[in-house]
Structure formats: C-alpha cells, structure tokens
Amino acid sequence: MPKFSVTVKWGKTRFTDLELNTDESPQVFKAQLFALTSVPPERQRVLYKAMTLSETEWSAFSPHLRDGITLMLLGTAAEIPKRPEATPEMAEAMELEQSGSMAIPRGIVNLGNTCYMNATVQCLRTIPELKEALRNFSPPTDPSLAPHDPTAQSLTVSLRNLFSFLDKTGDPLQPLLFLQSLHAVVPTFAQKGPRGGLQQQDAQECWIEILRVIGGFLPSNKPAIDSNPLGRREGATATDCQSNMIEQYFSGLLKCSYTCKEADEPVTSSVEKFMSLQCYIEHDVRYIESGIRFGLKGEVDKPSASLGRNCVYTRSSLVGRLPGYLTVQVMRFDFGKYTSAVAGDEMVSRKILKDIKFTFNLDMFPFCTPELQARLAPMRGRFKQLEDSRDEKKAGEIETEKGAEVPELPLPPEDPGSNNSGYYELIAVLTHQGRSINSGHYVAWVRQEEEDWIKLDDDKIDQVDPATVLKLSGGGDNHIAYLLLYGSRSYELAAAAPRKKKKK
Known part of the structure; x- marks a missing residue:
C-alpha cells in the first residue's frame, strides 16, 4: 500500500x-x-x-x-516578500514598458491532462482584487486558528505562491504543488485512466471548486449580514451575500418567482445566490444575451403545499445584485442517450458546437430587477453624459485631453465588489476543443491591455488580435468559448481614456 x-x-x-x-x-x-x-x-x-x-x-x-x-x-518559513514602494524610477520603467512591446506572461506546463487547471488559473490571474487578496493572505501560526481541513489552506497557499511565481519572468512553471493540493481538495480530479495517466476534468468544475475553497480564507472588506440568501425577507439587499472576498466580487443574487402549473396557488418568491450565469443553447439562441435570458426562465419540479406532492412550476428570475466579475458559462455539454450497433444504448456526454456570438461589451441592465435598475441608473447616466459630450466634438477634431468634463450625477449606493452600472467588458475566455467533456483540450485567452490579447495554451504563449477572440464563438471543431469572464466597466478609466472607436 x-x-x-x-x-x-x-x-x-x-x-x-x-x-x-x-x-x-x-x-x-x-x-x-x-x-x-x-x-x-x-x-x-x-x-x-x-x-x-x-x-x-x-x-x-x-x-x-x-x-x-x-x-x-x-525548518523556518520563508518571509513573504512585501510589495516594493513605488519610486519615480519604477514609474518610468512601467511607462516605458507600456509604450513598448507587451509583456508576455509565463506559461504553465501540462502535467498530463491538466490543461483544464492551467487555463482556469490563467483566467483567474486577470483579476487584480483576487491577486491582492492572495498576496495579503498568511496561514495562521496558532494551531487553534488552523482550519479543520488543512488541504483547503494548502490550496490557498499554493495558489498564492503560483500567482507570485507567474508574475515573474522565466521559463514555464511546473505546478506540481498546486496540482497536488487540488487533488487533495477534490479527489475526483486525481482519478486515472486505464493507462495510468490522469483523466481529463471539467474546467468549469475546477473554476468553481477553487473559488469555493479559497473563499474561506479571504475575508471581505464589508461584514456579511446573512451569508445564506435563501428564504430571506423580500427586499434583501446586495450586502446580504458578502461573507468573503470571493462572494463579494464573484457572486450575485437572483430574485426568483414560482408559479404552479397544476394548481391555483399564490406566486412564491425567493432570493438565490449565483456564482455564474448560464447561457443555454436552445431554440433560436444565437447570442450570449438571448442564451442568458433563456436561462433565467424555465420549469422546475418542486413540492406543492396545496397538492401534497411534487408538481411543475414555471420559474422566472431577475438579477438583484451584479457581481464585479461576472462568469458566463456557455452550456456546451449535454448528457443524452446514444445508440450504436456495438454498445447499444448508453448515456454519453455530447458537445453542442452551435455558433453562439459574444461581444467585448455586455450590458446586464435588461436582466435586472426594477429596484436594481434604479440603483444602476446614476452611474449609467454618467457614462451616457461622457459619451454624449464626446459625440458633440466637431468632425475631424482630435481629442487630446485626458477626459471630457461633464456634470457629475450622484453615485449609486456603495456596494464594494459589485457592478454599479450594469456595463461589463470581456477580460478572459476559456475555450474547449474536442467533442466530449471527458476529453479534448482547454486554453485560456486573456486581455492584457485595451486591444491586446494573448493565448495561453499551457506553456505556449502567443499574442492574438481581438478579431481572433471573437471567432471563438463556435460552429466547428476548433476552440470554442466555454467560460466567459467579464469585469465591470470602470467609469474612471473610460473618462481618462482618449476617444476610441466602439467595439462590436
């Protein structure tokens, strides 16, 4: 043994x-x-x-x-290096780097069907708040403060160290430590195939598990009122789900209404938390927005108080809180019965290759509750004022100033970690190539600057143009978008930037 x-x-x-x-x-x-x-x-x-x-x-x-x-x-622990204080020389070096060629990050070596993990890590590294929270994390030295499950702490520490190593120039990294920690937390990821090699795993499951585990060690900067939004009073506020930094920046709230199809019952409602929104590929869905809208409606089987048994309810949901970073999962994989002359009937995983268009900009305002729309309105008004002031520029005039001066509307109520306008920008795409969730290959595509994108295929790093990223929408056996990571659009950055052509 x-x-x-x-x-x-x-x-x-x-x-x-x-x-x-x-x-x-x-x-x-x-x-x-x-x-x-x-x-x-x-x-x-x-x-x-x-x-x-x-x-x-x-x-x-x-x-x-x-x-x-x-x-x-x-042995003695190594001291965690502190972030150096900014100096004029460092600022000048950063300015020169930004004006020159794009800095290429380090790749991650594939240790045998670990592309799902590598792509997930590279996408999550695009989030500054997550990197900062991990950088500030230190394991408790007092045994009484140590977690009951040391493997969860191990995963958080190893992710912190992996992020730190990836920020430095050098050869591709072998994530041996992080892989072992991940296997300890999720033993199914350590399963091996008939030939002894590691089996391919689902990147979306890896994404959710990593965030779930490290969330227990990364406190939010605002105390939670109630970390369990299910069954709360109607009108629950956005701060009700901020029990840790991950929930603060990655989780949102859905206000769901249920109508019984088999009995005349009052409509019931609940507030439910989500870590990602699903884009369902059904009927005439051709765009991410319509797939999200389709996913917010549906039918569920649940107990009926009046009938004393389970029956079908129609569910209709609206977003009550938008997270600062929104993950959209394109539901590419389906399990269904497949009949063959050799194997007969068997349940298999199938991949839907349909072309589902996505854009660099996403507006979630139409999917929100009226209460949230009212809270988003002031910041949306600021964005509109900024766009209107720039549209009024004379034809042919070159905009050189840092930003247009516009009257400042009042800010929406503060909710740290949330999106305060409904406007998002695409910052990363995780793709899958292959016909099954149990096989194929995962790759990360990450935005570094406004127009700069890179493809992180394990240890192979390539610069790509934005048009190539938009071609990841599907329709064939090439790389197809599976997870889309959107970050909140910053009004301050938009106001400071010179006018640019709108991206589709």
Whole structure:
C-alpha cells in the first residue's frame, strides 16, 4: 500500500491526516508541507526517529511507514516578500514598458491532462482584487486558528505562491504543488485512466471548486449580514451575500418567482445566490444575451403545499445584485442517450458546437430587477453624459485631453465588489476543443491591455488580435468559448481614456 495517512509536527503546530504517497517523489510530499508551512523544500528536514527523509527516495523511511505515525519537520518559513514602494524610477520603467512591446506572461506546463487547471488559473490571474487578496493572505501560526481541513489552506497557499511565481519572468512553471493540493481538495480530479495517466476534468468544475475553497480564507472588506440568501425577507439587499472576498466580487443574487402549473396557488418568491450565469443553447439562441435570458426562465419540479406532492412550476428570475466579475458559462455539454450497433444504448456526454456570438461589451441592465435598475441608473447616466459630450466634438477634431468634463450625477449606493452600472467588458475566455467533456483540450485567452490579447495554451504563449477572440464563438471543431469572464466597466478609466472607436 503506497499511500499512508500521517501527522507532521512542526514546532507547536500539528498537521493531521496528510497523504504520503511513496509512488511519488519525496519532493511532492515536501511541496505539500511547503503549502502548509511556507518552509521551502530546500530548508526542510523531515525526521522519523533518527532517520532523515532523502531528497530523491523513500528507502530509509519505507520499512517504518504506516498509517497514523508522526513525522517531525524542522525548518523556518520563508518571509513573504512585501510589495516594493513605488519610486519615480519604477514609474518610468512601467511607462516605458507600456509604450513598448507587451509583456508576455509565463506559461504553465501540462502535467498530463491538466490543461483544464492551467487555463482556469490563467483566467483567474486577470483579476487584480483576487491577486491582492492572495498576496495579503498568511496561514495562521496558532494551531487553534488552523482550519479543520488543512488541504483547503494548502490550496490557498499554493495558489498564492503560483500567482507570485507567474508574475515573474522565466521559463514555464511546473505546478506540481498546486496540482497536488487540488487533488487533495477534490479527489475526483486525481482519478486515472486505464493507462495510468490522469483523466481529463471539467474546467468549469475546477473554476468553481477553487473559488469555493479559497473563499474561506479571504475575508471581505464589508461584514456579511446573512451569508445564506435563501428564504430571506423580500427586499434583501446586495450586502446580504458578502461573507468573503470571493462572494463579494464573484457572486450575485437572483430574485426568483414560482408559479404552479397544476394548481391555483399564490406566486412564491425567493432570493438565490449565483456564482455564474448560464447561457443555454436552445431554440433560436444565437447570442450570449438571448442564451442568458433563456436561462433565467424555465420549469422546475418542486413540492406543492396545496397538492401534497411534487408538481411543475414555471420559474422566472431577475438579477438583484451584479457581481464585479461576472462568469458566463456557455452550456456546451449535454448528457443524452446514444445508440450504436456495438454498445447499444448508453448515456454519453455530447458537445453542442452551435455558433453562439459574444461581444467585448455586455450590458446586464435588461436582466435586472426594477429596484436594481434604479440603483444602476446614476452611474449609467454618467457614462451616457461622457459619451454624449464626446459625440458633440466637431468632425475631424482630435481629442487630446485626458477626459471630457461633464456634470457629475450622484453615485449609486456603495456596494464594494459589485457592478454599479450594469456595463461589463470581456477580460478572459476559456475555450474547449474536442467533442466530449471527458476529453479534448482547454486554453485560456486573456486581455492584457485595451486591444491586446494573448493565448495561453499551457506553456505556449502567443499574442492574438481581438478579431481572433471573437471567432471563438463556435460552429466547428476548433476552440470554442466555454467560460466567459467579464469585469465591470470602470467609469474612471473610460473618462481618462482618449476617444476610441466602439467595439462590436
């Protein structure tokens, strides 16, 4: 049995139920300890009785390994580097870099069907608030403050370190530590195929699991009123779902109404939280907006108080809170019955290749409740004033000023982490190439500047033009958009930027 569950004692801290796999290099186990303690592997001394763990083999430990033993870890944690203070020289260097060629980020090595993880990480790295929250995260040193599940903390630490390494120039990284932490949190991701290699996994599931786990360690900057929006009073406010930084910036609220189709019952309503909106590919859906609208309506099977049994209800939803970063999942994969002469009837995963157009700009205002629309109106008015003032420029006049001077309408009520206008800009696309969710290849496409996009295909990085990104809408066997990440449009940046042609 190559796998053992062991305890590691580091000073006054104990880490229990850690997986030790002798089929893997000792460096993998040391990487797990690095995630928990921030002690670099080169500083670690792992002891059992009088024996020291080798860098390359388990030979000295193997005869004594069994479930439940306690290992000793010696070593001091590396200090997390602080962000350097801005200097005139640094500002000048940044200005020169922006005026020159685009800085190309580091790639991530595919460790065998780990493209789903690599693409997810590269997309999430586009979010400055997430990078800042991870940069400020430090594992608790007091054992009483340590989480019940050390694997969750390990994943948060390893993602923080991975982001830090990716910000530095160099060769593509091998995300061994992060992969092991992810496998510990989601064991199904560690499943292997008939030939012993890792199986392909769903990037959307990876996306949600990463955000779910690290959210427990990244506090919001505004206390939550109620982290469970289900069944709350009508008129619940947007701040009701901000229990941590992830919910603050990534989660929204839906106000849902249910009408029974089989009995004359009063319409019921609820407020539900979402981490992504689905774009359903049904009927005449050809655009992201119509797919989202279709997904906000539907039928559900739920208990009926008057009939005493389950029956069909029609559901109609409107958005009650818009997150600062909106994830849209294009529902490409479907499970259905497939009949063949060899296998007969079997349930298989099928991919819908239909062309679903998306744009660089998304306006969510039409999908919002009247109450939210009223809160969004002031900032939308500012955007309109800005556009109108620029449209009034004389034909042929070159706009050189930093921004147009317009009367400032009152700001909407403050809700940190939310979108205050309904306007979004596309900042990343995660695509899938292949015919099944259990196979194929995932790639990240990320916006760096206003018109600069890069393709991050594991360790291969290429610059692409915006027109290429819009061609990821589907219709064939090439890369097809699966997840779209939109960020709130900034009024301050829009006002400071010179006038540009509108993007479709």
